Amino acid sequence: MSSMPGRAGAGPVAPVHQKGPRRFWIQQFYGSALGKKAVMALTGIIGLGFVFMHMAGNLKIYTGENADGVKHIDEYGEWLRTLLEPAVPHTGTLWLLRGILIIAVLLHIHAAITLSMINRRARPTGYKGGRTYGLGGTYVARSMRITGILVAAFIVFHLFDLTWGPANPDFERGQVFHNVTSSLDRWWVAGIYIVGNLALGLHLWHGVWSLFQSLGLNNPRFNTWRRGLAWGFTVLVVGANLTFPIAILSGAV
Amino acid sequence: MNLTLKVWRQRGPSDAGHFEAYDAPGITEDMSFLEMLDVVNEQLIHSGREAIAFDHDCREGICGSCGMVINGKPHGPKKLTTTCQLHMRNFRDGDSITVEPWRAAAFPVVKDLVVDRRPFDAIIQAGGWITAPTGGAQDANLTPIPKAVADQAFDAAACIGCGACVAACPNGAAQLFTSAKAAHLNLLPQGQPERWSRVTAMVDRMEEYFGSCTNYGECQQACPKGISIDFIAMMNRDYLKAQFKDRKRLVGASDLAGDGAG
Ligand code: FES
Numbered sequence: 184m185s186s187m188p189g190r191a192g193a194g195p196v197a198p199v200h201q202k203g204p205r206r207f208w209i210q211q212f213y214g215s216a217l218g219k220k221a222v223m224a225l226t227g228i229i230g231l232g233f234v235f236m237h238m239a240g241n242l243k244i245y246t247g248e249n250a251d252g253v254k255h256i257d258e259y260g261e262w263l264r265t266l267l268e269p270a271v272p273h274t275g276t277l278w279l280l281r282g283i284l285i286i287a288v289l290l291h292i293h294a295a296i297t298l299s300m301i302n303r304r305a306r307p308t309g310y311k312g313g314r315t316y317g318l319g320g321t322y323v324a325r326s327m328r329i330t331g332i333l334v335a336a337f338i339v340f341h342l343f344d345l346t347w348g349p350a351n352p353d354f355e356r357g358q359v360f361h362n363v364t365s366s367l368d369r370w371w372v373a374g375i376y377i378v379g380n381l382a383l384g385l386h387l388w389h390g391v392w393s394l395f396q397s398l399g400l401n402n403p404r405f406n407t408w409r410r411g412l413a414w415g416f417t418v419l420v421v422g423a424n425l426t427f428p429i430a431i432l433s434g435a436v
Numbered sequence: 437m438n439l440t441l442k443v444w445r446q447r448g449p450s451d452a453g454h455f456e457a458y459d460a461p462g463i464t465e466d467m468s469f470l471e472m473l474d475v476v477n478e479q480l481i482h483s484g485r486e487a488i489a490f491d492h493d494c495r496e497g498i499c500g501s502c503g504m505v506i507n508g509k510p511h512g513p514k515k516l517t518t519t520c521q522l523h524m525r526n527f528r529d530g531d532s533i534t535v536e537p538w539r540a541a542a543f544p545v546v547k548d549l550v551v552d553r554r555p556f557d558a559i560i561q562a563g564g565w566i567t568a569p570t571g572g573a574q575d576a577n578l579t580p581i582p583k584a585v586a587d588q589a590f591d592a593a594a595c596i597g598c599g600a601c602v603a604a605c606p607n608g609a610a611q612l613f614t615s616a617k618a619a620h621l622n623l624l625p626q627g628q629p630e631r632w633s634r635v636t637a638m639v640d641r642m643e644e645y646f647g648s649c650t651n652y653g654e655c656q657q658a659c660p661k662g663i664s665i666d667f668i669a670m671m672n673r674d675y676l677k678a679q680f681k682d683r684k685r686l687v688g689a690s691d692l693a694g695d696g697a698g
Contacts, residue, residue: 399672
């Protein structure tokens with residue numbers, strides 16, 4: 184703790200965030216809240232790349248099948264496993280990507296939890312007479328923790344449903360089209376996908392805008408289209424994702 | 437105008453504090469908010485009660501001492517206006533007005549509406565200065581500065597250190613203040629030699645006492661001087677760049693801690 188300039192009649196102001204002595208720079212960097220925010224932004228970008236590719240890949244549900252009668256989406260699933268073969272062993276590239284994604288998600292969550300704890304300590308008492316926020320967006324931004332938890336819970340369900348199978352009685356390994364359509368045909372599963380994606384939408388809407396700020400990628404020339412980019416990305420990803428449960432439930436696919 | 441006030445009363449830092457209601461009759465719309473409080477305090481003193489303690493000095497919106505939360509907004513309902521510059525014409529006859537001190541761990545309540553803002557001073561001590569010996573006054577325009585840069589530095593320097601940004605932030609973060617103080621030096625030639633150590637030292641000191649930024653933008657809404665969160669992005673960028681600037685690791689926050697302004 185540093186020395187505090189004097190003020191008559193006032194006690195010490197307690198710090199909310201104690202940092203240890205100087206360590207290896209990356210530890211020191213991640214030990215700072217600004218560093219954690221940068222890590223959240225970078226891991227968020229990895230997440231954005233994933234949700235975009237995931238959405239784009241899923242669109243193959245609509246494109247039908249190849250000459251051999253194999254659904255395009257099943258073909259695409261198999262292609263992911265054989266990516267960069269033979270230079271890389273079977274499923275090697277996929278596991279590399281999964282590894283990056285898992286590390287990114289864990290770091291994102293760790294930074295979120297530790298920052299939340301600091302922030303709670305920094306504002307121990309709220310406004311007893313109420314507080315009127317100036318921006319509607321603040322309510323979305325303030326819900327990042329809730330939407331983050333919802334998205335995480337949704338991802339866990341999604342893995343049990345379509346990756347590992349226990350949440351889907353008709354699950355057949357590798358049969359992507361069959362698994363998706365049989366699972367989302369259940370109205371409550373479709374409901375979970377819709378709610379999960381709406382939560383993802385709120386999370387993306389603040390996240391896409393916010394990451395530029397955290398990384399200091401800010402310039403009056405393009406600041407105005409950061410909001411537009413956040414809207415566009417969110418509407419594209421969530422909009423496309425929402426068509427899947429709706430199309431399957433309504434029998435269009 | 438006749439108003440009803442609900443004011444936070446707290447005897448000292450360890451007192452729990454509570455709201456107390458007061459009538460404020462005979463207020464004219466040309467009074468400032470502080471003058472209105474003066475009138476209420478006169479009444480309180482005449483009736484043998486203790487006056488409401490609040491910080492104030494310049495009463496012209498430049499010293500930054502008059503911060504309080506009025507009806508749930510730092511410095512009250514009018515944008516770009518400090519409490520001392522807020523006129524009662526912004527309220528209506530019969531209004532009930534709630535007045536509360538800043539709320540943040542870094543700003544403990546000293547008494548009633550007065551908070552202790554020393555952590556701001558600690559941030560300035562960490563890096564809000566330059567060490568270049570200035571010598572005799574040099575000729576004007578000897579150091580050319582592009583107009584746009586000078587304007588931006590001036591926008592940052594408009595910060596009066598009132599703490600409304602911290603008060604407005606749900607995280608009790610001081611990013612707007614710190615970034616304004618860092619930017620107004622980091623934009624100008626005189627600030628360049630210490631740019632990277634400055635931003636590191638100020639951010640490190642800030643993080644000891646304040647929360648972290650979640651990019652709500654509420655600080656910018658509350659700032660009576662209209663300081664933009666673009667300065668926060670600039671501080672973030674400088675902090676990231678600073679990680680790679682100091683190759684010899686000569687300067688760390690701990691080296692600069694506390695001995696700057698002394
Ligand atoms: S009293 Fe100085 S800014 Fe209000």
